[in-house]
Amino acid sequence: MHVLKNGTVVDADGAREADVAIVDDEIVAVGEVGRGDTETDVSGQFVAPGLIDSHVHLMMDGRPDVATAQDESDFDHTYIAAANLRKAVEAGVTTVRDLGANGTLALDAGHAVAEGRLVGPRVLACGENVVMTGGHGHWFGREADGPDEVRRAAREQLKRGADVIKCMATGGVLTEGAQTGAPELTYEELEALVDAASAKGVPTAAHAHGKEGLLNAVDAGITSIEHGTFMDREAAEAMAAGGTYWVPTAAALKNIVENPGSGIPQSAMAKATEAAEAFASSFDHAEAAGVDIAMGTDAGTPFNRFDNIADELSYMVEFGMSPEAALEAATVTAARLCGLDDTGRVAEDYRADLVVLDGNPAEDADAWQDPSAVFAAGDRVA
Structure with a gap:
């Protein structure tokens, strides 16, 4: 003892x-x-x-242009993931939820930690994101179109042992040509994804910046909204009524807009700047409506590194949360979102x-x- x-x-x-x-x-x-x-x-x-980060990407290393990872092999991404696991746990993060990686990389990382082959936090993982053809993050996601294909894609991740099923409900900042707030998956596709996950009792997560895509996800029964950048009062109240968690990932936008001229693609910088202007009010709406907030960082995105995950709590306080509320978001609320009753x-x-x-x-x-x-x-x- x-x-x-x-x-x-x-x-x-x-x-x-x-x-x-x-x-x-x-x-x-x-x-x-x-x-x-x-x-x-x-x-x-x-x-x-220990901290629980509900949104990371183990295969990413904080480089200015994440799309350059397309030119690297899965072996490269595996070495990056191993280094990120070590950085995260040494920073006090003892559980991470990976919300998108190539193939089974993050799922395998979880097994390696559990079996003592790697030192790191406990890893929960979605496998591959489910994304429309050519949609946000398509280069490391599972492309699917229509409810039947989306259902199949979700079931493929469940077969691999996914702890959560993740999808892209809207466009995003870091994908060239994607419109940040525009809906990508339809309500019917999101509903099929939730139905597939429910058969295994697995939670779901939706990348959603814009209001329409966010409301589609909430109405479909998605467990957590990731980012929620353009959340307004109506969207926040819908999330609270539906028991939908919010994972703000404040570090993702902050680390882009605070690093101009650093190699971040111009299109991503422009989209992030616009999104950041709306993001602060999302905290006000969420707090007023009583939305459950779980800490997550989107670690791996530009200048958003695993050894700096604890910065997210300070950012949440900057946006109006108390240190005590940030603590809860990064521990008990994140644990509840992840389905962990022992953490x-x-x-x-x-x-x-x-x-x-x-x-x-x-x-x-x-x-x-x-x-x-x-x-x-x-x-x-x-």
Whole structure:
């Protein structure tokens, strides 16, 4: 038994002075704990749950023009993914949800981590995005047109073992020729995708910037809206009424618009600048409507690197969330979205995914930066 001694535990249930005892990959006690076989003194520090990033792309490395990855092999992308896993976990991220990669790359990465062949966070993955022919992200997605093809594409990902089914409901910033907010998959196609996923009890996620595509996804029963850039009051209220989660990925737009002249394609910069102007109000609408917000970054997109994932919490606070609300979004809410009932709290019988921080993250979102220790499934990895 390993014991974290003399620290302050902080999670969505609040802060309290407590020791934390770990056996194998599980928290077995929180409170007054006797001596352990090994101990770490965390006096004056805070023990929090590891971060959960609900939206990453393991095969991407933050380069200015993601489309150049089309010229590389799956082997190249595998090495990038392995490096990203290490960077993420050392930054305090203990679960990631990959929402689009070539073939089975992200699914295989999850197996490699689970089997101890790679060090990294637990990986949940969608396999390939389902996208209309020539649509946003088509070069690493599964192209499908019409409800029957979309249903088949979703079932192919389920056969591979997908933890979530992801689709592109609208165009996007980084695909040349795509219109950011324009609907791509139809309501009927989205409905077929949700129906296919429901047969296996698997959640769904939809990339959706524009209002029409967002509402189509909500009406079809999609579990989470990714980005939601042009969300207005009507869209937010529809999401809240439908129990649809929002994964804002503030880092994605921010890291584009703040890096002009860096090699990001001109079309992407123009679209991102327009989108960023609308994005801030999305937080106001979501908060007013009571939409459930789960943390996600779109890590791998331009200048949006895996070792900087914790920046997202500070960005959410910049957009009006409290540090405490950001903590919840990155732990318990993200865990609920991902269907994880053993993650996101520092509590008995929970998975020992923990970070040791010098500051209180419920009071200061910057406290997530540079954890002094990270435990992933009970193993100290940083």
